Amino acid sequence: MEHLVNSRVKKIELSGIRQFFNRVAQYDDVVSLTIGQPDFTTPEHVKGAGSQAIDENFTSYTHNAGFYELRVAAANFLKSKYGLTYSPETEVIVTVGASQAIDCTFRTILEEGSEVLLPGPIYPGYEPLIQLVGATPIHIDTTKNGFRLTADLIRPHLTEKTRCIVLPYPSNPTGVSLTRTELREIAELAKEKNLFVLSDEIYSELNFSGEHCSIAEFAPQNTIVINGLSKSHSMTGWRVGLLFAPEVIAKHIIKVHQYNVSCxxxxxxxxxxxxxxxxxxxxxxxxxxxxxxxxFVYQRLTNMGFDVVKPDGAFYLFPSIKQFNQSSFDFALSLLEHAKVALVPGSAFSSHGEGYVRLSFAYSLEQLEVAMDRIEKYVKNVE
Known part of the structure; x- marks a missing residue:
């Protein structure tokens, strides 16, 4: 019966991150810095609220967009933190994680043949969702621009089919963010060309400057903001995403969301x-x-001679391994086998990630110190 499976689904592969993570399980005594998940526990008061919900039998369907008080709190959060204004009645949707919010957005705004512009390297979760609706992902090389997507890089890739620009900042896998000027210039371009902007801001609260800026400040009518509680409150398993969009867009996204998960x-x-x-x-x-x-990790890597852009936020570093004259997969596999340290090959983050590896520092300083010592010893042996 497999020949009857949707051909687009058959073409999709498991995430390169997960593929390498699964390979790591075959080895003993490995320090794995592969998964982007906070190593903190969910705050006690938040866990208590979940337990109380069960005790009080708050276990039925809610409004498709989420219960009203939560939507009010979400709108207040964005207003307080980033100065953005959304109506909790019509412009806020609570989703099953940020991933479902992204899926619903693409299925709402894209059509067969649409083109979506994304910075490369980029988290691999966008491309399959774009392809499933018959649209085409167009990766733009940011490796010579400090991993930042700018209006100047975007313009040469615009066509009559361009429908959306994806801005995932702070970035997974690089940790970089865009400046207010860069965001404003992209916003002007989006308004000029009548393009959607999907702004994935799941790491917004992990901006080391403490001052995250959203492109929705400059192009609110074009922008769908994706956020959630996974990274900010260490709630990955709770699966709560937040979607903010103008009513004229949100009223259509909610239909996809409703038939997808109800609530x-x-x-x-x-x-x-x-x-x-x-x-x-x-x-x-x-x-x-x-x-x-x-x-700590940045200093250790630079002392070892790695070329690495210092992150603005999130919990990733994306050092270049081009000096070793190996593919990113071969380097990561060799590091795993000989140094017992697991990093993700950069090729998992589009072809523009080749020549790099991703390191997650969402691990204790003790684990990171062991990993850095092992990497340093490995690097000295291969030089």
Whole structure:
């Protein structure tokens, strides 16, 4: 029966991140810096709200867009943090993680033959969703521009088929962000060409400057903002995403969301409300710790001779391994086998990631120190 499976689905492969993570499981005594998941636990007051929701039988369907008080809290969060204004009645949708929000958005705004512009390297979760609706992902090489997508890089790739620009900043896998000037210039271009902007801001609270800026500030009518609680409140398994869009767009996205999942988990929604209403600054402690870890790993890598762009946020470093004259997969595999350290091959993040590896520093300083010692020893042996 496999020959009857949707041909687009058959062409999609498992994420290169997960493929390499699964390979790591075959080895013993490995320090794995592969998965982008906070190593902090969900805040106690947030867990308590989830438990209370169960005890109080808050276990039924909610409004498709999420229960109203949560949407109010989400709108207040964006207003307080980033100065963005959205109506909780019509412009906020609570989703099953940011991934579902992205999927619903693409299925709403894209058509067969549409083109979507993305910075390369980039997290691999966008391309398959674009292809599933018959659209075409166009990766733009940012490796010579500090991994930042700018209006000047975008313009040569615009065609009559261009429908959307994806801005995933702070970035996975590079950790870089865009400046206000760069965002404003892209916003002007989007308005001029009548393009959608999908702004994935899931790492917004992990910006080391403490001052995240959203392109929605400059092009609100063109922009769909994706956010959530996974990174800011260490709630990856709770699966709560947040989607913000002008009513004229949101009223169509909610239809896709409704028939896809009906609504996000009611219990998770209660926990999310607690996080947004009473834990608005919960991420600060984590952000400060991640910055400390980043500085440690960045210094160690540069001392070893790696060429690496210093991140502005998130919890990733993306050092170049071109000096070793190996593919990113071969380098990562050799490092795994000989140094017992697992990093993700850069090729998992589009062809523009080739020649790099991704290192997640969402691990304890003790683990990071062991990993750096092992990498340093490995590098000395291969030189």
């Amino acid at each position: 996000a988990s009611s219990i998770s929604q209660k926990a999310a409300y607690e996080a947004l209403a009473n834990g608005i600054d919960d991420a600060i402690v984590m952000r400060n710790e991640y910055e400390k870890r980043m500085n």
